[in-house]
Amino acid sequence: MQKQIAQLELTKYSWEQFASHAVPLIPILTRQIMTVIEQTEQAALDLILKIRSISERAQKQAAYAGSSARGMGPTQDTRSEAEKLSADVSRIVMAMQFQDMTKQKLEHVAQPLLQMKTYMESLVANPTDPELAKALNLLEEVERSYTMETERTAHRHAMEGRGHVGIPGASATEEEDQNVTLF
Amino acid sequence: MGQTVMVVDDSKTMRDMVTYTLTSAGFQVVQAGDGKEAVGKLSSGSKPALVVTDLNMPEMDGITLIKEIRKMPSLKFTPILMLTTESSDQKKAEGRAAGATGWIVKPFNPDQFLKIVKKVLPA
Numbered sequence: 001m002q003k004q005i006a007q008l009e010l011t012k013y014s015w016e017q018f019a020s021h022a023v024p025l026i027p028i029l030t031r032q033i034m035t036v037i038e039q040t041e042q043a044a045l046d047l048i049l050k051i052r053s054i055s056e057r058a059q060k061q062a063a064y065a066g067s068s069a070r071g072m073g074p075t076q077d078t079r080s081e082a083e084k085l086s087a088d089v090s091r092i093v094m095a096m097q098f099q100d101m102t103k104q105k106l107e108h109v110a111q112p113l114l115q116m117k118t119y120m121e122s123l124v125a126n127p128t129d130p131e132l133a134k135a136l137n138l139l140e141e142v143e144r145s146y147t148m149e150t151e152r153t154a155h156r157h158a159m160e161g162r163g164h165v166g167i168p169g170a171s172a173t174e175e176e177d178q179n180v181t182l183f
Numbered sequence: 184m185g186q187t188v189m190v191v192d193d194s195k196t197m198r199d200m201v202t203y204t205l206t207s208a209g210f211q212v213v214q215a216g217d218g219k220e221a222v223g224k225l226s227s228g229s230k231p232a233l234v235v236t237d238l239n240m241p242e243m244d245g246i247t248l249i250k251e252i253r254k255m256p257s258l259k260f261t262p263i264l265m266l267t268t269e270s271s272d273q274k275k276a277e278g279r280a281a282g283a284t285g286w287i288v289k290p291f292n293p294d295q296f297l298k299i300v301k302k303v304l305p306a
Contacts (some may be wrong), residue, residue, distance in 0.1 A: 044196040052203055090293045093200055097290035100194045101268055104239075147239060147269040179288040180299060183279045 012127075019120045026117040030110040037103045044099035051096075055089050058082075101148065108145045112138050185209040186232035186304060191221045191248065192266070193240040197289075201235060201266065204293040205300070218243025222251050230257060233304055238267035238274065249281040262303040266291060 062078040062085070119136050122129070146152050188210050192198045195216075202212045213229055215221035219242040221234070234252060238245040245265055252258045262284040267274075270288045278286055284303050287296065 041194075041196055045199060048196065048199050048203060055207075087294075093204065093293050094290045096200065097197065100197045101289065103194065104268055147267065147271075149270050179291070180285065180295065181275055181287075182285040182299070182303070183283060 016124060019124045023117055023120050023124075026113045030113050033106045033110045037106055040099045040102065044096055047092075047096055051089060051092055055085065058085050104147065105151060108142065108151065111145065112142050115141070185211055187211040187213060187229075188300070189213045189215065189221060189224070189229065189231040189234045189236075191215045191218065191234065191236040191240070191245070193217050193237065197237065197266075201291075201296075204291075204296060207293075208297050208300075210300075217241050218245065218248035218251070221248055225252065225255060225258060231261065233300060234258075234261060234263045235266050235300075236263065238265055238269045238278075246277055246281045249278065249283055253282040262305075264299065264303065266296075 059082055062082045065078050115136075115138060119132070122132055126132070143152075143155060146155065185208075188205050190198050190201045190205070190212055191214075192201070193216055198214050198216075202214060205212050213224060213231060215224055217240040218236070221236070222243065225231075234248075236245040236248055243251075245267065249263050249265075252261065252263060263282065265278050265283050265286045266289060267286070268289045275286050285299060287299065
């Protein structure tokens, strides 16, 4: 009996030690995640401003080059250059949306970490509370928080114990067509 | 002066990218950071020709915002486009039932986005 009590106390001590390290670590990790979000957001906003400025200047130059060359409106060459520029800007704007998507994915990681912290604090304070065992449903909650197919796929692969596999992407045009639904 | 579009998204980068895309094509843009702010602006007289809204936002989400807009007599038939990372059919069906006109999954292509905007706007 005494041996069992000693083992239980050791187990309790080990879990308390784990919680005492994990609980303060979680806000640090989530703060690091939020800092990454803030920094990438600022960088994306700076990029938008610069792209807008470059795009406007390039269009003005193309129009000026055309009118200087012919004494009138833009030539075929300058129109073609403007179209290429516009297509490039479109691709850049599309690629820059990674910031919002990354932000959402990181938030979906940070949120359950904070829930785990709250749970561990309650567990340490009152380990015999039977309600605690019912309270934690992290897997389902995490799964419900997903909005992107890539998140759901990564979750499924991890649950199936698969290593990291790249998620196949459609070609740009296919992807864009699949992205729009008009009701 | 171009038509006015209301852009609702809690991400400033997304709001700015959508705004950049629309203003480059001659539209005026009114921004809101979530559904609640959008409802506030719409209730105080803003009458956009189109609303583009995200789905998941603090305070009030996109589906609730659509339901609120559809209650406003002057905006009952205003086109509303969802612009979101959410791609599940279930959520799309919820959006449709609430009164959305269309659903665009991020990331959006500016050229394609403008085509859709012009398609749903009343002539």
